[in-house]
Amino acid sequence: MVMCRVKAAMAGLLCAAAVLAQGAPVSPSVEASHVVAMKRLTQGQYRNSIADVFGGDIEIVGRFAPDYRHERLLAAGSALASLAPADYEQYDLMAREIARQVLSGEQGEKNLGCEPRLTATGTANDCIGHFIAHYGLKLFRRPLTATEQSQREAVVSEVVSLGGSVNDGLQLALASLLVSPDFLFRIETAQPASNGQWQLDSYSRAARLSYFLWNTTPDATLLQAAHEDELMQPAGLRRQVERLLASPRLEQGMRALFTDMLAFDRFGELSKDVALYPAFTPAVADALQEQTLRTLTQHLLDAGGDYRDLFVLDWMPMNRTLGLVYAVPVPWASGWQTYQFDSEDERQGLLSQVSLLSLHAHAGSSSPTLRGRFIRETFLCQPIPPPPADVDFTLDEAFAVLPTARERLQRHRKESTCAACHHLMDPIGLTLEHYDGIGMLRLRENGSPINTAGELDSVAFEGARGLGAALQNHRLVPACFADTVYRYAASGTEIPHARDLQAALNEAFAAGGYQLPALLRAIANSQSFYAAAPATEEDQS
């Protein structure tokens, strides 16, 4: 009976703590500050943050709220995502389970490092206060306010008064931090600068930098730099940016960027016809994502390669699992090694990798349209509108007797309502028709030879090699990448001073030989990156 009362009281306290935290002033030390954005942590960011704060052996059990993609990026969608009550319940369960693991057994004693107890007057001792402040700073990415601190200490006292243990109370206090919007959302606050412009405050800068470059919560050094306002000064900011760029953890951050940019989250819902594509096993589905991420990190980070050359690489990381999809020999028994394709091989560049080819295809066939759309939108930043509501899909069935996709699409484009958009996509996607619905090589479709001629913005070419070369030389490709990386980094829907910034980034990217670190450095050191909209009267009130 006592435990029931304790649990009910705990639930009430937890909700109250969350509500209080949401309503509490975020940074009372800066009177004029105001909240400019709330960005919900993505699943990956949540997991990385928990691992960094509490250790990698913490198990996270629960269902995450689905991430929301906006303008091709989950990062941009994070600024629009909220939490439904049902989702909040899941985060609540996760928070309690994490708190239990953190404070249980030997690991709990180690995490505490002292003896938590209540004083004779029923208040929390220093050990409790230190524990809450320590993890509060790491989880909220800023120091707790006095109110937030005292609320959590009061939670411990309340639980004990209801018959629970101090450890129960601490678990509840920790869970309240984990379920608080200040943890689940990156709450960015701005303050006025000396020039009258508004800019992110120090701790918001630290979080933005850390999630951009490492996809996780700021480490102790970055929080200390924020505490000392080092990030508000160009020199201090550069020091921290260089430190983050030099860290091996940069790879984790860039994998998150590429995963978002290439929409690899869609693999979770990707299915293929098992009769047509028996090679598309779960092991293959996992390996092909890893192959592309390895290609990107090896070329762009390890080798410092030119971004544009991604489209004409003649090598790929390969393992035995993928060898049978690419139909190439893999003599090494386990792990990944570089496979060098023959100079004449059709496989060349990122676009001939099975990850992208299978993701942008139908369950039972390839799709020049989906592939063309993906390339337009992802590498040229040219959004294609969705098909009109009154599109006549019965036409596709009538054309199904035609043996190749080229013939079917040519007929399709004769319909004026279809032609306007399809002519932007199909001539690109048809050049990849030597790859079936899972990216395996084929030369015929339904017995007919496949013609892979195509064009991109008036440049004619053939096959994946031709497409790769066309993209390598397309002026919009690096600019689109710079724009994508910036929008990912800012994780916002509205970019202040976007046009000037875009020009500056393009210039810096070009000057840096189109190397990724040059672009990252230019963004992270740019004052525009930390610019914020001024506070409105509503904000001030």
Add this chain to the structure above:
Amino acid sequence: MKRVTFTRHGLGGGLAALLCAISLAVQALPDGSEVSDIVQRGYVLTDFRLVTPGAGPNDCPDGFNLGYSQRFLAALPEAERQPYLDDPQLLQQALAPWYYDDPEQDPCANPANFPDTGMLTIDGPLAMQRMEADGSISETTAPPSACPAASAANEARTIDNQYWRVMGCVRGYQPTGQAAAFANSFITDGSMTVLLQVTPLDEDSGAVEVLLASSQTPVTLGTNGAPLPWASLPLAADTRYHNRVRGQLDDGVLVTERFDLRIIRAAQRLDSELYLRDAMLRLEIDPDTGNASGLLAGYWDLDSLAHSSIRIQDRTGLSSGKPAADTHGYTCPGKYYAVKRLADGNPDPATGECTSISVLHSLQAVPAFVVANP
């Protein structure tokens, strides 16, 4: 469009070096287009089974053989049978032990120590597939093959399928029986992986070297449950299971010279080998799919046959021969003596008795990359 033909990267000192080379030749394209005779090709077997065409209406005039259970029941007065039919466990207990601790007591581990219980075989003229000396397949009606004189050379003989005559009146060896049903489970459960590699020796004459070898790496299964093509599979470490022979490849049909063949014949917990003497392989390569199919004919060494197909010794050292024989419907001594009676290969110069029996296997294969054992 021809892709890469007969790539020789890393070729140095013969086949071993070839196998070590990373750039083993790219062979038939995945869609099978433009298959060229001069491309080195590798395959993995996806189907390997005895040719058991099924008994015709007149082939077994005395019916099918009986297994241990059936014999036990048949020997009982009719009134006493019912309890055993109602309770299979009772029947099992009555015929115990099924696995013998003492091999000397096991009629399957040492069938020669036991009297011949008799086995019904197909003894009349029979029309069935046989491999001629030139590798072609004939199917004329012929009487049982006889054990030749010790001086006769196997090379000039038609390879019969006398083993089918031995097993033809066994229920479990009919086309719908257990033997056929489980034939490929040995491949798909990862117990038995067999590789084939065809290496051109002379582009003009069509001369090739064929490597038929075991691998201890399981095949990779697709979402449809069938082995996938294009896997990279290493050779078994034990070179006894690397069988090399010269052959001739003309118009997509490969025929080898005669060779002795030893491959790992593992199945579930069984660990054995198939040893054929004076074998020949005929392989047809489908230009549309790049797949291959064919027949492997040869003379099954009787000691090897007794070990793997009568004794059926498993990895614990126990014989599984008795339960296997009962499942299929024969007795071990009956089969042992029938095989000796119908043996038609490799006569012992001293005794004149044949020491092997002709047998025919069918096989199917998909393209694979044969790589050296790391």
